[in-house]
Amino acid sequence: MKDFIIKEFSKVKINIDGDNAAKFSDYYNLLTEWNNKFNLTAITRFEDVVIKHFVDSACGLKYFEGNISLCDIGAGAGFPSLPLKILNNKINLTMIDKLNKRVTFLEEAVSRLKLDNCKCIHSRIEDAVNLRESFDRVTARAVALLPLLCEYALPHLKIGGLFIAYKTDTEKELQGAEKAINILGGKIVDINKYTIGEGYKRSLIVIKKIKRTAKIYPRKNADKLPL
Numbered sequence: 463m464k465d466f467i468i469k470e471f472s473k474v475k476i477n478i479d480g481d482n483a484a485k486f487s488d489y490y491n492l493l494t495e496w497n498n499k500f501n502l503t504a505i506t507r508f509e510d511v512v513i514k515h516f517v518d519s520a521c522g523l524k525y526f527e528g529n530i531s532l533c534d535i536g537a538g539a540g541f542p543s544l545p546l547k548i549l550n551n552k553i554n555l556t557m558i559d560k561l562n563k564r565v566t567f568l569e570e571a572v573s574r575l576k577l578d579n580c581k582c583i584h585s586r587i588e589d590a591v592n593l594r595e596s597f598d599r600v601t602a603r604a605v606a607l608l609p610l611l612c613e614y615a616l617p618h619l620k621i622g623g624l625f626i627a628y629k630t631d632t633e634k635e636l637q638g639a640e641k642a643i644n645i646l647g648g649k650i651v652d653i654n655k656y657t658i659g660e661g662y663k664r665s666l667i668v669i670k671k672i673k674r675t676a677k678i679y680p681r682k683n684a685d686k687l688p689l
Contacts, residue, residue, distance in 0.1 A: 519545035536605035603628035609642035632665040642689035647673040
């Protein structure tokens with residue numbers, strides 16, 4: 463199990479040691495155990511979890527180096543934030559999700575994997591006003607379309623911070639998003655396309671916060687009233 467994990471990470475030029483491979487192995491076992499009780503992920507085969515969850519999450523690692531604060535919105539089963547935390551333990555991590563069962567799983571994962579400086583919050587991101595302008599990085603994966611994601615993410619970034627969105631169809635996501643990004647105080651600074659596994663195409667859309675977001679955002683009905 464550990465050898466396969468190390469090999470797949472090496473394919474994207476990320477070298478991990480046996481200790482981290484063991485953490486990913488434990489993470490997989492915990493995910494499988496909990497998935498039998500709650501539907502945390504539709505991807506359950508070991509090889510698929512390693513490639514499509516663990517390795518995919520880690521492909522953004524270059525944006526998460528050093529001692530930074532990170533908020534993962536709609537954290538779900540912990541992707542991409544927990545793999546990033548395993549690979550860089552200096553990250554001060556906050557994971558937020560609207561479903562309590564997911565937050566309970568995240569708390570168990572943090573405990574089982576012995577990860578420090580992690581908070582798990584049960585809340586909708588638009589209600590978490592105390593987190594405003596608190597983070598160096600915000601991330602999201604498989605949560606919503608990009609304009610809505612930006613409204614959720616950018617208010618919680620510090621000026622100069624980065625929002626990294628993990629996506630599949632970049633062109634579709636970018637359609638109509640530039641207006642929202644500008645309104646919310648952001649600017650696209652990088653689009654990183656990559657392939658994992660057997661031709662699984664992915665993208666990272668990186669948005670820098672260049673000015674403060676108006677206090678009316680995020681709106682509680684943002685999902686019904688796109689910018």
